[in-house]
Amino acid sequence: MSSDTSDPVGDAASGRATTTAGGVAIHRFEPPQDPAAIGPAWQSHLAPIFTVSFRPETDLTIPISMHGYHLGELLIGDVTAPAHILVRTPEMISRQGIDHILLQFYRKGRSEVETERRANPVTDVQCIVFDLAQPVRIVADAVDATNVLIPRALLEDHGCYPAALHGRAIDHDQDPFGRLVHNFVANVVACGELLDPREALSASTAIVQLCASWLRGQADGRPEASQDIRIRIRRFIEAELSNPKLTPTLIATQLGLSRSTLYRMFAPNGIVAYIRDRRLMAAMRMLVRDDGSRPARIAQVAYAVGFTDERTFRRAFKRRFGFVPSVAGPLRLGGDLDPAPGTVLRSWIESL
Structure with missing residues (x-):
């Protein structure tokens, strides 16, 4: 899907894209050596999805990391982030045309998620559902989480219409099926370095099916009436x-x-x-x-x-x-890997 091409922080280096030994594309956030450049680099890294600002108590000296794998049909990864504020505005949505669902499984941390429909607190052992075609504002403490980015069309192919879940926190620890979904995704992330492209695609198919089944049990089953x-x-x-x-x-x-x-x-x-x-x-x-x-x-x-x-x-x-x-078979998924700041994640989203 097309994504916004603006970079609010110029040329701050923010990451490195390579392929694993098996041939799957991996992208890592790499904090710059200059402490003053860490904040702009983090903003640049997340710019394809969110506009980022920092809270007064934000400590950018703590470890910050984010890595993701392109599995062919979806993106997965882990993030350890500082306290910050993330925003998707109607203007961003109109420019980007992103039609994806982001699931963020918290392991540690808290946040307040504000949408047009609700304001929800999110705690550890909860999963927050983001419909990236809808505005949102997240005020987050330092968090540790697993991410899954899935094109909406793949979920709808399985009868899952998650638009009404936007901004909702779902317990992924006390719910047995939610725990299964989270554990499976986390395990795929953990062994991502070992996957070859066909294994990655098989894993992505399984993740879509698991997430669709889980979210279908939480949603009302109706497609969104209007789309950008x-x-x-x-x-x-x-x-x-x-x-x-x-x-x-x-x-x-x-x-x-x-x-x-x-x-x-x-x-x-x-x-x-x-x-x-x-x-x-x-x-x-x-x-x-x-x-x-x-x-x-x-x-x-x-x-x-x-x-x-x-x-x-x-x-x-x-x-x-x-x-x-x-x-093509033995080579990486995800297409060309552009090392310019902010462009790797953008190109990955466009490739799904």
């Missing part, structure tokens, strides 16, 4: 990726938009580039899952994501990822 237009456009594109006739004209017609409005929403790269990137990311996930790399299989993948010929697909794939489709 950017999210509606992206959802339409995902549903029509296999259609070789998917064009800006078709999107504008089906959603009742003018072409100028559609192009303006996807500036500066453009709607056509966005569609092609979504096709290529879908192809990458299909190839990583595949046990073979025969040319016939590659052709099938090309047609399945809307390309009309294999040669065009191969060229586009190599330009996007830097290698040909036939060697």
